[in-house]
Amino acid sequence: MSMKISIIKPGLLSTIQDMGRYRYLSQAVPVSGAMDELAHRLANKAVGNDDHNATIEFTYADASFKAETPVLISYSGDGATLVCNNEIMPAEKPLFFPAGSVIKLIHNAIGVRSYLAIAGGWDVPDVMESKSTYLTAAFGGFKGRALQKADVLVSGTLLSEVSDEILNHLIERSLTYPNWRISRESLLPENRQTIRVVLANEISWFDATSIISFLTNSYTIDKRSNRMGYHLSGKPLVRKVKKELLSTAVTPGVIQVTGSGDLVILMADCQTTGGYPRIAHVAAVDLPLCAQLKPGDTIHFSEISRDEAEALYLEREHDLSLITMAIGLKYIKT
Amino acid sequence: MNEQLGYCGTNIPIKIYGLSEKSVTVGFGTTIDHDLLALITDFNQLLLQNPFSGLITTVQAYTTLTVFFDPLIVMLSDLPGQVCFEKISAHLNKIVQIKREKSSTIPDKLIIPVYYGGDFGQDLSTVARTNKLSETEVIDIHTAGQYTVFMIGFVPGFAYMGGMDPRLSTPRKEVPNAKIPTGSVGIAGNQTGIYPMETPGGWQIIGRTPLKMFDVNRLQPSLLKGGDMVTFKAIGIKEFNAYAEI
Numbered sequence: 001m002s003m004k005i006s007i008i009k010p011g012l013l014s015t016i017q018d019m020g021r022y023r024y025l026s027q028a029v030p031v032s033g034a035m036d037e038l039a040h041r042l043a044n045k046a047v048g049n050d051d052h053n054a055t056i057e058f059t060y061a062d063a064s065f066k067a068e069t070p071v072l073i074s075y076s077g078d079g080a081t082l083v084c085n086n087e088i089m090p091a092e093k094p095l096f097f098p099a100g101s102v103i104k105l106i107h108n109a110i111g112v113r114s115y116l117a118i119a120g121g122w123d124v125p126d127v128m129e130s131k132s133t134y135l136t137a138a139f140g141g142f143k144g145r146a147l148q149k150a151d152v153l154v155s156g157t158l159l160s161e162v163s164d165e166i167l168n169h170l171i172e173r174s175l176t177y178p179n180w181r182i183s184r185e186s187l188l189p190e191n192r193q194t195i196r197v198v199l200a201n202e203i204s205w206f207d208a209t210s211i212i213s214f215l216t217n218s219y220t221i222d223k224r225s226n227r228m229g230y231h232l233s234g235k236p237l238v239r240k241v242k243k244e245l246l247s248t249a250v251t252p253g254v255i256q257v258t259g260s261g262d263l264v265i266l267m268a269d270c271q272t273t274g275g276y277p278r279i280a281h282v283a284a285v286d287l288p289l290c291a292q293l294k295p296g297d298t299i300h301f302s303e304i305s306r307d308e309a310e311a312l313y314l315e316r317e318h319d320l321s322l323i324t325m326a327i328g329l330k331y332i333k334t
Numbered sequence: 335m336n337e338q339l340g341y342c343g344t345n346i347p348i349k350i351y352g353l354s355e356k357s358v359t360v361g362f363g364t365t366i367d368h369d370l371l372a373l374i375t376d377f378n379q380l381l382l383q384n385p386f387s388g389l390i391t392t393v394q395a396y397t398t399l400t401v402f403f404d405p406l407i408v409m410l411s412d413l414p415g416q417v418c419f420e421k422i423s424a425h426l427n428k429i430v431q432i433k434r435e436k437s438s439t440i441p442d443k444l445i446i447p448v449y450y451g452g453d454f455g456q457d458l459s460t461v462a463r464t465n466k467l468s469e470t471e472v473i474d475i476h477t478a479g480q481y482t483v484f485m486i487g488f489v490p491g492f493a494y495m496g497g498m499d500p501r502l503s504t505p506r507k508e509v510p511n512a513k514i515p516t517g518s519v520g521i522a523g524n525q526t527g528i529y530p531m532e533t534p535g536g537w538q539i540i541g542r543t544p545l546k547m548f549d550v551n552r553l554q555p556s557l558l559k560g561g562d563m564v565t566f567k568a569i570g571i572k573e574f575n576a577y578a579e580i
Contacts, residue, residue, distance in 0.1 A: 022402060025393045027556035028486045127550050137490050137531050139550050201351040201359070246366060247487055247494070249393040249400035251354050273395055273487030284355040306352045307417050310405065313355045317406055
């Protein structure tokens with residue numbers, strides 16, 4: 001049987017997201033998906049879901065919802081803390097709520113986005129093989145739009161064996177959760193203001209002073225920042241090659257330099273092609289850190305090689321597979 | 335970071351560079367060119383027919399083809415190399431060496447019906463005035479041309495088409511419109527394009543097509559793809575409305 005919630009207060013921007021829509025890039029359909037893919041995946045793992053199940057991406061707090069049936073949910077991210085009956089709910093842990101529970105998201109000063117997973121995943125239709133919402137073209141997710149007051153969301157009825165077992169262990173008349181939790185902190189660097197980057201193809205288009213400045217100066221996240229990309233304010237970069245770049249494929253994490261020399265980090269909903277020269281791309285493992293940056297936050301960039309970035313990515317994937325395995329072993333007798 | 339290779343059968347050097355942990359780009363030359371487009375379309379077809387394990391999709395642009403992949407699957411493959419970049423480069427080099435007939439890919443040809451001018455093409459007069467033509471001449475020249483889709487970008491299904499008669503060349507608007515209606519046919523510089531959905535935009539709008547340029551319910555949501563050949567046909571309001579009712 002599916003689980004159900006209703007939205008009491010939707011918050012600033014709440015959308016259904018998953019791991020993105022990769023197969024339609026050639027038709028200029030953006031990747032979309034969770035901005036903080038790591039938090040999205042950890043929320044899923046905590047309820048025994050597949051990483052590809054859809055979660056709700058909440059932006060900051062000031063949102064609330066009601067469990068219309070008993071629900072098994074979890075959350076992760078830095079935009080909000082979940083509270084029920086004035087009790088703070090632990091993150092990255094399966095949480096069982098009886099029907100009628102009212103759950104609020106309260107302010108968490110660290111970041112921007114939080115992900116709410118439900119056992120079985122949020123059940124919305126697949127559009128081009130993904131449940132991610134792309135607001136610009138109004139497709140995907142819940143009716144192609146952000147969540148609104150009184151929306152009712154249901155879970156998929158197909159639970160994984162692990163989800164089933166977690167539910168069997170927790171199902172009670174009252175709010176309950178187990179002792180274990182996933183340690184998200186162990187996957188994140190202590191210093192979240194340093195973003196590792198790999199230098200890009202057009203690096204030689206910039207003068208040496210500008211490249212040094214890019215790697216040593218700090219940059220501030222501008223107000224013009226959303227799911228498409230972040231404008232950064234800081235010392236503008238100077239180009240030594242003035243020619244135009246013919247539009248070519250770009251992808252989330254790419255850092256473009258605009259005509260005025262300003263930096264833009266492309267994020268989940270970015271266009272599939274771009275015509276600004278690129279100075280670097282954010283290492284895939286540090287993109288979740290970018291997803292939690294808010295206007296006024298200051299960052300600086302640190303260079304790593306393409307091979308290092310790949311090694312970090314493979315190591316992160318290995319760590320994540322160990323987490324899945326560990327949760328499985330807790331619940332499934334082999 | 336880059337590898338220089340000669341492209342088999344041509345003297346165009348190709349250059350492979352990493353775009354992210356999950357994508358590499360193959361660059362072919364640096365100018366917009368019909369022969370280059372045919373070559374990239376060809377290379378794309380060959381790669382899709384001979385994929386490496388872990389290939390997800392490709393994105394064709396003016397002078398590049400970008401290949402997206404799953405690094406975990408690529409690392410498990412027996413392609414030579416220690417890292418994804420080496421393994422994929424090795425595969426792409428094999429594709430380069432496949433012997434083929436020149437332009438083995440036959441482009442799809444499409445006719446796009448357009449209602450020109452009036453409320454649907456409010457900038458038709460601007461295009462006419464800029465080029466010292468009458469509005470009818472603009473329509474005649476636009477429908478006489480054959481256009482090539484260089485790439486799909488900007489928003490889902492937006493085709494950048496080259497091959498427009500330079501007599502219609504008109505600069506973009508200085509101040510973009512906040513809302514360009516779905517189906518609007520526009521001109522920017524020497525290119526023509528169709529807005530598949532309502533978005534802000536700076537192109538000079540000369541007409542509107544009743545066709546759905548992007549429809550999530552189709553197997554191929556974007557009506558056009560890179561390499562397609564397009565012609566425009568002028569239609570009246572009756573015909574426009576008949577299409578719209580389908």
